[in-house]
Every structure is written in structure tokens, then in C-alpha cells.
Amino acid sequence: MANQKSEGALLNKVWKIANVLSSAGVGFTDYITQLTYILFLKMDDEKEELGLGSSIPDGCKWANLVTYNGTDLVDKYEDILDELSKDEGLIGTIFTKATNKIDKPVMLKKVIDMVSEENWYMMEGDFKGAIYEGILEKNGQDKKSGAGQYFTPRALISAIVDVINPKITETVADPCCGTGGFLLAAYEHMRKQSKNVEKQKFLKNNALYGADNTSLVVTLASMNLYLHDIGINKSPIAYKDSLIETTDDMYQVVMTNPPFGTRPQGSIEVSANRPDFIKTSDNQVNFLQHIMSIVKTGGRVGVVLPDSVLTDGDATKKVRDKLMKEYNLHTILRLPTGIFYAGGVKTNVLFFDKGKPTKDIWVYDYRTGVKHTMVTKPMTREHLQDFVDCYCSGHKQDRRETYNAETNPAGRWRKFSEAEIKAREDLNLKWIDATEDDDRSVKEIIDEMQSESDGIAAAVSQLKKLLGGLEI
Numbered sequence: 001m002a003n004q005k006s007e008g009a010l011l012n013k014v015w016k017i018a019n020v021l022s023s024a025g026v027g028f029t030d031y032i033t034q035l036t037y038i039l040f041l042k043m044d045d046e047k048e049e050l051g052l053g054s055s056i057p058d059g060c061k062w063a064n065l066v067t068y069n070g071t072d073l074v075d076k077y078e079d080i081l082d083e084l085s086k087d088e089g090l091i092g093t094i095f096t097k098a099t100n101k102i103d104k105p106v107m108l109k110k111v112i113d114m115v116s117e118e119n120w121y122m123m124e125g126d127f128k129g130a131i132y133e134g135i136l137e138k139n140g141q142d143k144k145s146g147a148g149q150y151f152t153p154r155a156l157i158s159a160i161v162d163v164i165n166p167k168i169t170e171t172v173a174d175p176c177c178g179t180g181g182f183l184l185a186a187y188e189h190m191r192k193q194s195k196n197v198e199k200q201k202f203l204k205n206n207a208l209y210g211a212d213n214t215s216l217v218v219t220l221a222s223m224n225l226y227l228h229d230i231g232i233n234k235s236p237i238a239y240k241d242s243l244i245e246t247t248d249d250m251y252q253v254v255m256t257n258p259p260f261g262t263r264p265q266g267s268i269e270v271s272a273n274r275p276d277f278i279k280t281s282d283n284q285v286n287f288l289q290h291i292m293s294i295v296k297t298g299g300r301v302g303v304v305l306p307d308s309v310l311t312d313g314d315a316t317k318k319v320r321d322k323l324m325k326e327y328n329l330h331t332i333l334r335l336p337t338g339i340f341y342a343g344g345v346k347t348n349v350l351f352f353d354k355g356k357p358t359k360d361i362w363v364y365d366y367r368t369g370v371k372h373t374m375v376t377k378p379m380t381r382e383h384l385q386d387f388v389d390c391y392c393s394g395h396k397q398d399r400r401e402t403y404n405a406e407t408n409p410a411g412r413w414r415k416f417s418e419a420e421i422k423a424r425e426d427l428n429l430k431w432i433d434a435t436e437d438d439d440r441s442v443k444e445i446i447d448e449m450q451s452e453s454d455g456i457a458a459a460v461s462q463l464k465k466l467l468g469g470l471e472i
Contacts (some may be wrong), residue, residue, distance in 0.1 A: 030101035177210030257288035
């Protein structure tokens with residue numbers, strides 16, 4: 001209970017400062033990034049005081065920073081960030097493209113003073129990691145910042161990890177890792193499997209791999225894992241665009257929630273670097289191809305993808321056909337809207353293994369008739385327990401349908417045979433009567449309309465940039 005109280009007290013302190021900074025024009029995302037930098041400096045100082053050495057060069061340490069005040073404090077802080085961003089290894093990863101976003105000396109001093117009041121390094125990894133996870137989740141709820149796109153609901157991640165069941169001796173990758181949720185959940189799942197020193201060492205230093213092409217996210221993910229005592233000397237997170245930087249590395253488990261939509265304007269075309277890919281501009285389809293290319297034979301995948309991957313034709317269908325021919329797409333989990341910070345997105349989790357073609361596909365419909373909202377009715381791990389039970393991880397031969405055409409037509413767990421699948425053009429596998437009342441509140445309807453409106457506005461803005469002022 002002491003830890004719970006301390007965790008709550010620290011979170012309250014963290015967000016009290018956040019609210020002060022917010023009123024001064026510093027957004028939550030900028031705040032958490034600066035908090036990450038300052039927290040790392042403080043922890044390195046504590047580590048050095050314990051005689052465990054320092055990872056930070058002289059002149060850039062906590063002791064060098066806290067002697068300053070006023071504009072000198074801001075200047076020194078910015079000098080430190082610039083210097084550390086050039087470093088290689090863990091330091092360079094945490095401080096990837098680091099810049100200061102708190103230019104008011106009094107505000108910067110508030111954050112430094114708050115961090116100064118605690119001893120962070122000796123906190124248990126679970127404890128300090130839980131604090132940071134709480135901060136990341138809160139940050140993900142800030143719709144204005146767009147940080148939610150980097151945050152996959154932890155309840156969903158937990159269910160995916162439970163059914164994939166990564167082993168402590170296996171390698172696990174997330175090629176678009178966001179804040180590191182899948183990797184952290186995999187670590188927590190794997191570390192309980194053995195107390196063997198060598199296996200634990202492998203898990204902490206060699207088992208996990210993540211990548212992201214957004215410097216902010218690389219910083220947050222690296223720090224998130226570091227606070228859980230993962231990647232102490234070298235971060236398992238890489239700052240890279242997984243779709244264009246080819247690799248020979250292969251993994252036994254891949255779990256991820258890739259970005260949807262088309263690649264940003266000005267990005268290198270994927271097919272230019274990946275001639276083996278079926279050419280498409282869809283991010284999600286390219287990531288599916290990338291995932292298929294990095295999983296080892298016999299390896300297991302759990303990936304969140306939009307409905308379009310299961311229904312679209314042309315290039316998407318070609319990729320889907322390749323998936324079915326060369327991989328065993330054995331399970332699909334249909335997800336409801338309202339579980340991601342980006343509203344209105346219809347998604348699925350595809351589970352497949354490499355090495356054998358697809359025969360039967362089992363589908364769990366956790367969409368039809370299911371209502372969730374981020375605030376009033378968030379999805380919890382308990383909501384997905386029936387799916388986890390039906391999945392029969394490790395003993396799929398024991399799977400039994402809950403669907404029955406006569407006795408239980410609304411059963412959520414159904415097997416589609418190889419013949420049924422071959423008779424279809426797509427994999428939009430649904431069967432439960434979708435006729436239902438709209439029981440959303442007025443606020444929920446307005447929020448969804450606002451989300452759709454924001455999406456349209458962003459699309460119009462992008463179109464204007466593409467047209468470059470041309471008259472139409």
C-alpha cells in the first residue's frame with residue numbers, strides 16, 4: 001500500500017506541474033519530453049553518488065545544471081541537450097533530437113525542483129515504471145497534442161501478449177513501437193517465466209527490439225523501458241523508418257499497432273527501397289509486408305490493422321493473398337470503435353504464424369453490439385477475457401465455437417472453413433445481426449462528429465498543400 005500511495009502522490013505532483021505549465025502555453029507532450037530529459041539527468045546523478053559510475057560526460061551532468069538560475073539556467077539546459085543529442089548509445093537514443101520547449105526560467109525551475117525532491121534511481125523498476133506509464137497514458141488522452149496516436153490501449157496489448165505467449169528465450173519486435181507498450185508488456189510476461197540469471201540477462205539486453213521514425217516517441221519509449229530496468233547500457237529502441245531501412249534481422253515474435261493511412265508528403269517511397277514489396281501507398285499494407293518479412297519461420301504475429309486490409313482490392317488483395325498462401329492467418333479479433341484516442345476507427349487484430357498456408361480462420365467478434373468510450377466506458381482487460389479463453393493459446397486443437405446457426409446465432413466465436421474462405425473475395429467475416437439501437441450519449445455523438453470533422457479538416461489542409469495554390 002505504501003507504494004500505491006507514493007505512486008499516487010508522485011503522479012499528482014507530476015500533473016500539478018503539468019497544469020501550471022499548460023496555463024503558460026507548454027503542452028503535455030512537450031512537458032513529458034522535458035521531464036524525461038531532466039529525470040534521466042537526476043537518475044544518472046543518483047547512480048554516480050552510489051559509486052556506480054555516470055553515463056553522462058562532464059559539464060552535462062545534473063550537478064552542472066542545478067547551479068544555475070534565470071536565463072542562465074535555460075541556456076545551460078539547452079547546451080546540455082544539444083551536447084547529449086550528439087552522443088551514441090543509450091544517451092543519444094534518449095536525447096534524440098532533444099530541444100528545449102520550456103523557455104521560461106521560472107517554469108523550467110519548477111520541473112527541476114520537483115524532480116530534485118525525489119530519489120528515483122533506487123525505486124523499484126516496477127514502481128518508477130508504473131509512474132511513467134501513468135504519465136504516458138495521461139498524455140495520450142490529450143487530444144490536442146495528437147499523442148494518442150502513439151498509445152495503444154494497455155488492455156488490448158495485455159490480451160494480445162497473453163495469447164501470443166512470448167517465451168523468455170525468444171526475440172520480440174515492434175517495428176513501429178510508439179511509447180513501447182508491446183515491448184514492455186512482453187517483458188513483464190516473459191520475466192516471470194524463469195529466475196535463471198542468463199535468461200534474465202538475455203531478456204533485458206537482447207530479446208527486445210523496437211523502432212519508430214518520430215524522435216519524440218523514441219525518447220519516450222527508450223525512457224519507458226529504461227525505467228523498467230530494460231536496456232540500461234544500450235536502448236533496444238532505434239530511431240529509424242522501418243519501411244525503408246532494410247534489415248536481415250529476424251524475430252520469433254512480432255506484435256505491433258502500425259500507423260494507418262498514407263505516408264506523409266515528402267517521405268521516401270517505400271517501393272524504392274523495398275522492390276520485393278507489392279507497391280502501395282497505404283502505410284498499414286506496407287507495414288504488414290514488412291512484418292511478414294521479419295518474422296522467422298515458425299514465428300508468431302499479432303498486429304492491429306484497419307478493416308480496409310481485409311476488404312480492399314488491387315494491391316491490398318495481392319498482399320492479402322500472399323499472406324494466406326505463405327502464412328497461417330488462424331485468428332482474427334474484430335474490435336469495436338471507441339477504444340483508441342483516434343475516434344471512429346474500425347480495426348482488427350490479425351494473428352498469424354509463418355511457415356504454413358492458411359486453412360481455417362477463427363473469428364472473435366468483439367465489435368457488433370459492443371460500445372466503449374475512452375472516458376465513461378473504457379475497455380478493460382476483463383472485457384477481452386472471453387476472447388483469450390476461446391483462443392486456447394498453446395492448445396488450439398481444443399477450440400470450440402460458441403456460434404451455432406440454430407441455437408446461438410449471436411455467438412461471438414466462429415470458425416470459417418477453408419472452403420468458405422476460398423468462396424469469398426475478402427475477409428470481412430461477420431455474421432451477428434448488426435441491427436441495434438444507438439445508445440450513445442449526446443456528448444459521445446458530438447465527440448465522434450468532432451473527430452470526423454477534424455479528420456476532414458486535416459485532409460483538406462493536406463490537399464491544399466499538395467495543390468500548392470493552384471486554381472481549380
